[in-house]
Amino acid sequence: MSPSRIPLGNHLLAALPKPEREKLVASLARVDMPLGAVVYESGVTMSHVYFPIDCIVSLLYVLEDGDSAEIAVVGNEGMVGISLFMGGNSTPSRAVVQSGGEGYRMKSADLKKEFGRSGPLQLLLLRYTQALITQMAQTAVCNRHHSVDQQLCRWLLLSLDRLATNRLTMTQELIANMLGVRRAGVNSAAGKLQDEGVIEYSRGRIIVINRPKLESLCCECYEVVRKEFARLLPDVKTA
Amino acid sequence: MSPSRIPLGNHLLAALPKPEREKLVASLARVDMPLGAVVYESGVTMSHVYFPIDCIVSLLYVLEDGDSAEIAVVGNEGMVGISLFMGGNSTPSRAVVQSGGEGYRMKSADLKKEFGRSGPLQLLLLRYTQALITQMAQTAVCNRHHSVDQQLCRWLLLSLDRLATNRLTMTQELIANMLGVRRAGVNSAAGKLQDEGVIEYSRGRIIVINRPKLESLCCECYEVVRKEFARLLPDVKTA
């Protein structure tokens, strides 16, 4: 009964009723999504959409001066390329692989066709989009009101939820770019977490030891997003 | 030919082809939307959606400690209540009338029915939603990287685009709540703009005198959002 038992790897696809899912599978191609790869570029019409399996993709906006800020993050609970079926075909943001792995790729035309049928796929993708909207909104709130320390917690938790392990592979430099803060700020925040026994890290490898404590140090923003995902997509496992 | 010539007042509705528009009009009721009115509350299923005519509605998130931050803003170019057709029926944010006026109201069920037909209304609303997403994303970026001075400019321009005049009716206190900053910060920023001859204001009345200069003082965020609206919704006049 549980759709997540099907070894599809992407929980959004897995949440589809069997007939729809099998129809889609024919259009899917498994692809490598290495760290740093640009999945789509700002303003460019996307030829494919992507369903991550074990990678994480950041949606981020790059300013004229080169500074950047993460808007939202997509893992195996979602899909990269919503502007395709929303009608815009492109967005001002950029999608970059933040944690390497694999994913499924699907031709834009195929997805559009299926979406246009107004079936379960459309309902699911629209609900997913609303969850993504919540994540973006909460990012805006968090950027306004919360400290780098708290934001790092939120970011770690969001990443953790999208991977099967408690080990993250990312340098402080990378995290700083995602959060749009200085590396020194990330270093300080991470140091505090290590002192408290919440995480351990060295040279780009982060291990989360005490997740409950991490959640307690986090601002409310993470919970808001998590709950909203659970409400909107009860069938989508948050691995 | 220009749909905006029809005196409907809401440019999103006006952009619909005539038959669809006329079908919808029957479901619309004109309502007053006074300053401060809560259009919908966080987490509450909405019974109606709203199409502003000459008011502005802020989507904002209220934190546990009472602080708030604006996520996006909706005027006669859009609609309040997208989560209805996205499938969630509610959102964690709140919608508050930030500039009083009138709007059209429509029963949720009516909108859902029309949306489900997969006609021009669906296409239009999805594109509008993508534009709104861009606005939210850019709010997140702006909150991260830009000064209160610049954010005030962005905010004034967004408001200006949604009203037919160059006069805004809003106190510094209100603006501070929307931006999620101190009133003192807004006062300082507004003072600079007045010194430069960009605006004049007194006791809740702001007059924009030199819009080009206002745009030049603003960060890139405003333009990104404006261009994306124009690209996605070329038929929707930005009054």
Add this chain to the structure above:
DNA sequence: TGACGTTCGTACGCCAGCGTACAGTCCGTC
């Protein structure tokens, strides 16, 4: 084993924005 590139630790001065507080000014109302 040594050299080099990557990653992390930390320090410095600087400033924008915070929280707060209080006084001035305008306006409507009685």
Add this chain to the structure above:
DNA sequence: GACGGACTGTACGCTGGCGTACGAACGTCA
């Protein structure tokens, strides 16, 4: 025409985060 409330001007010390910089630790590969 005096009162009271709403709105604005401004000041104070404080702190988080910025920009920057440089050295230390680690790992890798010749």
